[in-house]
Each structure stands twice: as structure tokens, then as C-alpha cells.
Amino acid sequence: MTAVHLLSNWLLPCFLVGTALWAAVRRVPVYEAFIDGAKDGFGTAVNIIPHLVGMMVAVRVFRDSGALEGLVGWASPWISRWVPADVLPMMLLRPISGTGSLSFMIDLFRTHGPDSWTGRVASVVQGSTDTTLYVLTVYFGSVGIRRIRYALKVGLxxxxxxxxxxxxxxxxxxGPPGEPEP
Amino acid sequence: MVSVLWLAMLVSGFFVAAMQGRIEVVTRSLLKGAEEGVAVALGLISILVFWLGVMRIAEEAGLVAALARVLRPVARWLFPSVPPDHPAMGSILANMSANLLGLGNAATPLGLKAMRELQELNPDKERASDAMCTLLALNTASLTLLPTTVIALRLQYGSAQPTDILPAAAVATAVGTVSAVLLDRFYRRRERRGK
Structure with missing residues (x-):
């Protein structure tokens, strides 16, 4: 797995330096472009505050009260060999609400740690797909399509x-779940 | 839908805590959850500011356009019903490239532009065309190589190796996107045969 570790360590720095150098060669004013784009970052972060507060509160109440455990506890003996049961609600929420599943991911980071098996599955689930229902609503809604045929089935x-x-x-x-982390 | 789920989480949490006679848990969780929501969003400012800056450099350097050139043959195969010179093809390519680079904010307007242009080619304005369904399959599966928000949050929660999930995420997103494309073809063929 050393090659994989090497790749994941090098990917981001190489992308950054490569992009900046290539832009400089193409005579883009690199720093000005950076500042121009970076201006949008603050607003984007502030805009998600209401969504994140709403969802974090709900997820936190849901877990701390014991309701989450009650919901997935019965499934745990059967599936925990393959996947930790408390990732299931996050997987179910992923196609419906992006912030909702993000909040579950954060909750799993908090309770198990981001480098735990659970934390890693949560990261991959969150990062590898988009919010199907949101995308379908926005895209089809924007052009007034009513009959979406098999699109929902394909997405889900x-x-x-x-x-x-x-x-x-x-x-x-x-490796398999439950292995202690180094 | 989201409202129902949100309500369900809050109400079930309330009842479970109330039945166990420890309602004070809910009060604490409410306050802690709100606090954490703001903390997380504020923690994301640094990475969002930085990443959107880098992405603007990439855009102005023509990275999206370069990637679009590479993807053109793929798009022709994916969208046989769209004439290769039609503006819709250009928007579809830009949308695919932006998604691949993790430019979620830029990908959506490009995708909506592609939808408008595909609607011009669509004979039935209320029924999704084949090309629209394929575009939606691609966008709901969202082939992303750099899930930056996830990496930032891993870092924020003390991960020793925030990027070590990238190879696994790349495999999962590739499998998801390939299956979306295949399912799209499968259901289209089945629909044709059904008629």
C-alpha cells in the first residue's frame, strides 16, 4: 500500500503547484486570479451556517438521546462484520440531503475519529457521490420537465x-472493520 | 422530504430521551449541536477561501477547457443524440470537467445551461429526453477526484492522514459513475422494448 500512500500524499501538492505553474506559463496573473476566486470562499462558508446548524442539532439530538442506537442496534449483530451499523443512517440520508449526511459524517468523526474505519467509510460515502434528489429537482425543475422517466431509479x-x-x-x-488503528 | 426527516430525527430523539427520563440530554444536545454547526462552518472558511482561489487559477489557465478536449470522445459516446457541434455538447463537456475537478459551485450553472440547450433539441418539452437522463445520471453520481470539504473536515477533526481516503474515494466514485451510465442505458433499452 506504500504506492497508494505516496500517491495520496503527492496528489494535492502536485495539483496545486502544477496548476499555478501552468497558469503562469499561460500568462495568467496567478496571484490576482487567486484573490479573485478566494473572495467567494467566505460567503460560501457563511451561507452554509443555517443548514449546518439545523442538521447538526437534529443529528446530535438523534444520537445523544439513544434513538440512533435503537434504530440500528437490531441490525448490528448481522452487519457489523461487514460495516459498522451507525454508518447506515448516513448512507440512507446521502441521496436526500447533502448537509444531513455531512452532519452525520461529522458526528461519526466526533464519536469514532476520522481515521477510524467508520470515519473512513463515512468520508468515502460523503465524497464519492452527489445528492441525487437535490440534483434531480434543480436540473429538471429549471427547464420544466415533468416526466423524468427512469432518472430517479438510475440515481438511487x-x-x-x-x-x-x-x-x-x-x-x-x-483491511476489515474493527482493526485497531496505528 | 428533508423536512420530514429533520422532524423525524428531532421528534424520535425527544421521545426516546423523555421515555428514559433524561430530557436534559436533549437540551444539552441542542446547544452543543448548534455550537458545532457554526464551528464547523467557520472552520471550513480557510479551506474554501484557499480552494476557490486555486480553482480560479485553474479556470483562468484553461484547465476546464483542456479537460473538456480530452473528454470529448467520451461525451460523443455518452450522448449519441446530441450533434457534436451543438452548443449543448460544449456545456455538457464543461459540466463534466467542472465536476471532475471538484468545482461543485461552477458545475451546477454549466449543467443547467446544458439542460436549457438540450431542451431546445427535445421534441416533448415536458418529458425528459435521453440525453437529459444521461446528464442527470452523470451529475447524481458525480465523478469527483478531490472531495475538498471532506478532506478539510477530516483535518479539522484531527486526522493524521486527511488525504489517505482519496484512492478509496476514487474507486467508489468511478464504480458509482460507471454503474449510473450502464443503468441509464439499461433502463432506456428496457423502456424501448416495452413499447
Whole structure:
């Protein structure tokens, strides 16, 4: 797995330096462009505050009260060999609400740590797909399409497959669940 | 839908806590959750400011356009019903490139532009065309190589290796996107045969 570690360490720095150098060669005023784009960052972060506060509160109440455990506890004995049961609500919420599943991911980071098996599955599930229902609503809504044919089926089925693939990929790269982290 | 789920989480949490006679948990969780929501959003400012800056450099350097050139043959195969010279093809390519680079904010307007242009080619204005369904399959699966928000949050919560999930995420997103494209083709063919 050393090659994989090497790749994931080098990817971001190489992308950054490569982009900046290439832009400079193409005579783009690099720093001015950076500042121009960076201006939008603050507003974007502030705009998600209401969504994040709403969802974090709900997720936190849901977990701390014991309702989450009650919901997934019965499934745990059967599936915990393959995947920790408390990732399930996050997977179910992923196609419906992006901030909702993000809040679950944060909750899992807080309770298990981002480098735990659970934290890694949560990261991959969150990062590998988009919010199907939101995308369908916005895209079809914008041009007034009423009959969306099989689009919902395709979106939800591919979410299911990518959730399974997320679990399989974490198995592949990090071994089975429950292994203590170094 | 989101409202129902939000309500369900709050109400079920309330009842479970109330039945166990520890309602004070809910009060504490409310306050802690709100605090954490703001903390997380503020923590994201640094990475969003930085990343959007880098992405603007990439855009002005023509990275999106360069990637679009590479993707053109793929797009022709994915969208056989769109004439290669039609403006819709250009928007579809820009949308695909922006998604791949993790430029979620830029990808959506490009995707909506592609939808408008595809609507011009669409004979039935209320029914999604084949090309629209394929575009939606691609966008709901969202092939992303750099999930920057996830990396930033991992860092914020003390990960020793915030980027070590990238290879696994790349595999998962590739599998998801390939299955979306195949499912799109499968259901279209089944719909044709059904008629």
C-alpha cells in the first residue's frame, strides 16, 4: 500500500503547484486570479451556517438521546462484520440531503475519529457521490420537465452501488472493520 | 422530504430521551449541536477561501477547457443524440470537467445551461429526453477526484492522514459513475422494448 500512500500524499501538492505553474506559463496573473476566486470562499462558508446548524442539532439530538442506537442496534449483530451499523443512517440520508449526511459524517468523526474505519467509510460515502434528489429537482425543475422517466431509479440505484463500493474500497485499502488503528 | 426527516430525527430523539427520563440530554444536545454547526462552518472558511482561489487559477489557465478536449470522445459516446457541434455538447463537456475537478459551485450553472440547450433539441418539452437522463445520471453520481470539504473536515477533526481516503474515494466514485451510465442505458433499452 506504500504506492497508494505516496500517491495520496503527492496528489494535492502536485495539483496545486502544477496548476499555478501552468497558469503562469499561460500568462495568467496567478496571484490576482487567486484573490479573485478566494473572495467567494467566505460567503460560501457563511451561507452554509443555517443548514449546518439545523442538521447538526437534529443529528446530535438523534444520537445523544439513544434513538440512533435503537434504530440500528437490531441490525448490528448481522452487519457489523461487514460495516459498522451507525454508518447506515448516513448512507440512507446521502441521496436526500447533502448537509444531513455531512452532519452525520461529522458526528461519526466526533464519536469514532476520522481515521477510524467508520470515519473512513463515512468520508468515502460523503465524497464519492452527489445528492441525487437535490440534483434531480434543480436540473429538471429549471427547464420544466415533468416526466423524468427512469432518472430517479438510475440515481438511487447508483447511490446504492456506490455506497457498497465505498465499503468495499475501504476494505480493500484499509483491511476489515474493527482493526485497531496505528 | 428533508423536512420530514429533520422532524423525524428531532421528534424520535425527544421521545426516546423523555421515555428514559433524561430530557436534559436533549437540551444539552441542542446547544452543543448548534455550537458545532457554526464551528464547523467557520472552520471550513480557510479551506474554501484557499480552494476557490486555486480553482480560479485553474479556470483562468484553461484547465476546464483542456479537460473538456480530452473528454470529448467520451461525451460523443455518452450522448449519441446530441450533434457534436451543438452548443449543448460544449456545456455538457464543461459540466463534466467542472465536476471532475471538484468545482461543485461552477458545475451546477454549466449543467443547467446544458439542460436549457438540450431542451431546445427535445421534441416533448415536458418529458425528459435521453440525453437529459444521461446528464442527470452523470451529475447524481458525480465523478469527483478531490472531495475538498471532506478532506478539510477530516483535518479539522484531527486526522493524521486527511488525504489517505482519496484512492478509496476514487474507486467508489468511478464504480458509482460507471454503474449510473450502464443503468441509464439499461433502463432506456428496457423502456424501448416495452413499447
Amino acid at each position: 440505484l447508483s447511490d446504492l452501488i456506490s455506497a457498497l463500493a465505498s465499503v468495499a474500497a475501504v476494505w480493500w485499502f484499509f
